[in-house]
Amino acid sequence: MRHPRRAGLVLAALTTAVSLVAPAQAAVPSVELQPHRLSRGADIAVPHIDDGDFVDGTKRVELPGTVAELLGPSGDAWVIATHRTNRVGEWRNRRVVRVEADGAVREVLRDVDASTLVLSEDGSRLVGPTSSNRRTTIKVWSATDGTEIAARKFGGYPEVVTADARKVLVDTTRRTAWWGVGADRVRTLTTKLTGQASIEHNLLVTYTKDPYLGGCTQLVRLSAPRMKVWKSCEDRVAAVSPDGTRMVTFDILTDGLGPGVIHLREIDGTKLATYSTNWFSGWEWESPTTLLLDVNGQRKFATVRCTLGACENATDPVPVTAP
Template sequence: MTAAVLAALAPVTATALPPAGGGAPTSTVSTATDRAVPKTVLNPGQLERGAGPRVPRVLGTSIVDGSLEVPVDADEIDLLGPAGDDYVVVAYDASGGVVERVSPDGSTRVLRESNIGLNELSSDGSQLFDVVTRGRDRTVVRVLDTTTGEVTARRGFPGFVDVLDAADGVAVLGGTAPRRTISWDTATDETTRIVSRQGYRADLAADRLSTFSGDPYDGGCSRITPLSDPARTLWRSCDDIEVAASPGAGRLLTVPLLLDGPLSEVAVRGAAGRLLGGYGTRGTFGPLVWEDDRTALITVYGVRRTAVVRCTVAGPAEDRTCERATRLIPTPGL
């Protein structure tokens, strides 16, 4: 984390907090007219095969990392992220889900026997955050060591909270009832209110925070700010939300704020929201991540076949192409 971010997350008095609605926007507001920009339609079966993904992805019930493919014995898996040379996944079968640490040789170790909440992995893979809602007015967050499975910290929060990002023992949480974004030092158990808006995405390394100005189902808009200065708006949109920022935070992947049905379009934008391009599919999109500052990895569930697709979004027009980063598999459910 940068010094600016660390300073912003340090305990402060109430008078030092940034105002909930403070700061004038420093960029234009996107509108629905962005939809008129042509999209590249992705059909996995029509794309050439390229190199394997340089960040781990899921294909069916396997983890794909470069040329390595690790099958996991489960009906379905969600990848939380890497932990050293291993991977942390939520593995589901007919009896429910468990959180496992998976080694490259396919061996597994259970970290959490019963998965009934939300999970977030710290950026270095050392901490697993287990988020469980208790009734309507309380959320309990536990921190587990991903090597031993031992619970190293635990705290209850009023209302609903979710862990947005974590690094170096500090987590950023977004919550409702009341709406707020806070940081939590898991070693000292100190919490700090960052801003009085509900955070939905944070990136400690890139110093970025995405929040809602209000209930998105009742006119609330998305607002992207520096995490260290949440009163300064970088981009505001009432039509789209950010789902992934490139490592240098220079480009964004965004999707419609309110979806009615499967996700079938994704936009590529500059840091201030300028539309750079977009992708569509006749099927549906799965997880969206950045491989580096120039390439995005998009899981495409095609009408018949599925693959992780790599798209280059920067450079000369002739270089902005897409290819498959994995083999093809039948689309689940067919």
């Protein structure tokens, strides 16, 4: 017959042994990013703008203007907004161009405020507001050749949130609504304050009220705005990963230079990593699991690549420029 006390001691020893070999739950990494302290990794792997040029791997294409912003892919091409800035900061020679797969640059639109333009999620349309006579018209153009496809007037200072080939999500001071371009019909989606949205991933950012008056962020389903995915009264959503499984968030009241702290989270809000520096001036995804962060450190600026807690410079560090 087995002795009860001896059996208990054996069980306790086994439990202790298992606890020693079982991996502890990994802590969420928190990384202070200072480019002058980071090692240099590979160059940025995705198409991007570098010193006013379009860069895709070993291909570098000179663009018109002195400032450029990548709007996104369109078929095998990339759509880019460009302009020149004069001595007093005014924008001149505003253009939208396509960089084709062979490196050819073709003009699509001219004299349009590119800061308000949105490339549709399928890359087929350019959508943005034009103003006249105290009314704003939302226009839709072909992203291939700039042909105007549709136009509709909206009140309440409308802004384009997102779009695809058939519809446009328009945010005004009173509501956020779907504009069906073909039928030219408008349907209210929500009367709450809204942020970014993704048709592909069925996500929409809303606010319970103005964050400066105590409002909270809500990430909801675009097809059913009452279906909540995540809520926070401290953070807001800055970007969603290409596969819709992760997001970047930072303080809900961030303004001015940019955030000093950024959080990487799963789409349900579970925190995966925290990054901090003097301030971040940009962020994008190199892959669904890898972030590219424009880091303005104490001494140096660089684009930094982070995969959870592993971070490295993806560009050569240069002296920080005061904004």
